[in-house]
Structures are given as C-alpha cells and as structure tokens.
Amino acid sequence: MxxxxxxxxFAFLDDWEDRYRYVIELGKGLAPLSEAEHNSETKVQGCxxxxxxxxxxxxxxGKTKVLFRGDSDAHIVKGLIAILLxxxxxxxPEEILAIDAKEVFSKLGLDEHLxxxxxxxxxxxxxxxxxxxxxxxxxxxxx
Numbered sequence: 001m002x003x004x005x006x007x008x009x010f011a012f013l014d015d016w017e018d019r020y021r022y023v024i025e026l027g028k029g030l031a032p033l034s035e036a037e038h039n040s041e042t043k044v045q046g047c048x049x050x051x052x053x054x055x056x057x058x059x060x061x062g063k064t065k066v067l068f069r070g071d072s073d074a075h076i077v078k079g080l081i082a083i084l085l086x087x088x089x090x091x092x093p094e095e096i097l098a099i100d101a102k103e104v105f106s107k108l109g110l111d112e113h114l115x116x117x118x119x120x121x122x123x124x125x126x127x128x129x130x131x132x133x134x135x136x137x138x139x140x141x142x143x
Contacts, residue, residue: 027078046124
C-alpha cells in the first residue's frame, strides 16, 4: 500500500466513522513487536497512549533505507502507526526528511478529525521517525 492508495481509500469512504474503522483495520495488520522491543528506548515520548517505534537500518543495493515497525496499546493509534509506517518505512533517510507529514495528514483529513492529544502524539511519532532518519544519515543506529 502507498500513501496514494491510502488517499484513494479515504476519499472512497463517505464519513469519518467509516474512516476510523478503516484506520483501526490498518492497525490490526501491523506485525507484532516482541516483548523485548516494548522498552523505554523504543517508547515514543509525548503520546497519551503507549507507543513503541522500532527502526532499523538496511542496505539495499548500496542505498541506506530505514525500516520501521511499531505498536500501541490503543486501536486507533495502532492505525495511525500503520499510516506513519506507510509514509516512512523502507525509504532513505533523505526521503523521510523530505516528506511533509502535515501535508499528508491534511490530505487524509487527520488534522481536522483527531483530538489535540492524538494529534500531538502523532507528531511525536513523526518527530521520532525524523530523528531516526537524521541519526541514520550521521551513521548512528537508531532505536
């Protein structure tokens, strides 16, 4: 799935109740994190719900990619993590830093339909992904 297909899916759904259900379904498709990966290093600060974001550096055909996996104790937040992973996982650090998350969230309508607390948490996840991409450029292994 790509951001473009997410945008198409969101446009197809008529109301926000359907979109929330879709976001929850996206979250159900996340690969689980191990118990060891649920730790203070991977925990995203600034989220009301508990959120863990694991990132790994991969080299593919001589190019650095950052792979993300995540989990939360809240169903909607898990779906937001799935959207975040769609935006960032498997991309180069430079591509990650070039993505305008606010623009993507605005196109999806998330900026209008999330509570201020959820929005703050979502941007905490974005900031963490961007920090991990910056660390990858500097040659450090992110959390």
